[in-house]
Amino acid sequence: MGKDQGPVSGRYTLWDIDAYDHWTPLFSRQNTLMTTWGFAAARLFGYGDTSYKISRIYVEYENVASPGDAVAVPTFDVDDGRAYYDNLVAPQDYLRIPLSGLPDTQIASGFENVFTEDVDGNKLIFAGQTSGTAGENSVAFSDSVNSKVFGLALVAAPDDADKTKDVIVSRGYYPTADQKVKQASGQIGVTWELIFKPQA
Numbered sequence: 001m002g003k004d005q006g007p008v009s010g011r012y013t014l015w016d017i018d019a020y021d022h023w024t025p026l027f028s029r030q031n032t033l034m035t036t037w038g039f040a041a042a043r044l045f046g047y048g049d050t051s052y053k054i055s056r057i058y059v060e061y062e063n064v065a066s067p068g069d070a071v072a073v074p075t076f077d078v079d080d081g082r083a084y085y086d087n088l089v090a091p092q093d094y095l096r097i098p099l100s101g102l103p104d105t106q107i108a109s110g111f112e113n114v115f116t117e118d119v120d121g122n123k124l125i126f127a128g129q130t131s132g133t134a135g136e137n138s139v140a141f142s143d144s145v146n147s148k149v150f151g152l153a154l155v156a157a158p159d160d161a162d163k164t165k166d167v168i169v170s171r172g173y174y175p176t177a178d179q180k181v182k183q184a185s186g187q188i189g190v191t192w193e194l195i196f197k198p199q200a
Contacts, residue, residue, distance in 0.1 A: 015188070015191065017188065026180060030172070031154070031171070032171055033078070034078050040167040057096075058085060058096060059097055062092045073174070099128050106123045129188065143184040151171070154171075
């Protein structure tokens with residue numbers, strides 16, 4: 001998991017967001033592109049179906065007894081779908097957070113001679129932040145129960161009101177040393193980079 005997967009690769013980063021909306025970067029990891037991303041891409045590129053654009057981020061968490069307690073990182077396969085998230089049970093759950101607007105377009109390192117800054121590029125940066133007091137399976141998300149974020153997923157949500165239609169584009173987890181507990185004031189931010197490049 002987490003290897004550069006050829007023409008599409010990326011990484012995800014957790015951020016600490018304080019009460020004044022200041023974002024401080026914490027931990028970054030290389031993502032794993034899921035097989036199902038191909039369906040979202042086919043709908044978007046082949047049919048012009050913009051409902052399959054990336055529009056959500058899943059934030060997976062566990063409520064731990066003590067803030068220092070580690071969460072065991074699950075194993076997964078690139079062929080896995082979204083059913084995994086429906087089967088999460090207390091003390092684990094996930095938030096289905098919206099993106100904070102449209103992604104930013106930048107130029108990936110090594111492609112500066114191909115693209116023009118502020119005109120075009122081949123790197124998208126998505127962003128979102130935690131909100132709410134409970135996950136999709138009704139498990140509390142709060143500092144009072146030591147909600148610890150340990151996993152993320154980048155998601156296309158063709159029907160925003162029906163999560164069962166969500167398509168997992170990319171997925172990843174943080175090792176125990178890099179997991180982040182929800183603080184009393186502020187939220188946890190997420191940025192996710194996707195780089196599109198020619199086949200090597």
